[in-house]
Each structure stands twice: as C-alpha cells, then as structure tokens.
Amino acid sequence: MALEMRTACERCRAALEQGGPARICSYECTFCPSCSEEMSGVCPNCGGELLPRPRRARSTDA
Secondary structure, eight states: OOOOOOSBOTTTOOBOOTTSOOEEOTTOOEEOHHHHHHTTTBOTTTOOBOEEOOOOOOOOOO
16 A cells, blocks of 8 residues: 655645655644644644655656
8 A cells, every 4th residue: 555645734735745845644644844843743633643754766767
C-alpha cells in the first residue's frame, strides 16, 4: 500500500509540493510545517505525532 501524498494542508489549505516539506501522522493526516508547529507537532484528528513526510525518489529516464 502506497503512502498518499496529499497536496494541501488539512488545516490552512496551503498547497504542498510533491517533494516539499510537510508533516504527517500515522493515519496520513497532512499539514504544512507552520501549522504543525502551531499544533505542537500533535495531530488534531487522532492525537498522534506529526513527523516529516518522507520524500519519494525522483524518477530517472534511462
């Protein structure tokens, strides 16, 4: 099962770039770094820890 790479912060609706910084919880709730900081790194939906979202490797055309 692949991680869903959401494109907007769930709190302020700011656009999130595919490879840009974002924070997620174990349920894939997604927030921008500013909102995550304002929420003290705690997901308001589940109470879980918000961590940096992993970045996917860029595809290379051979």
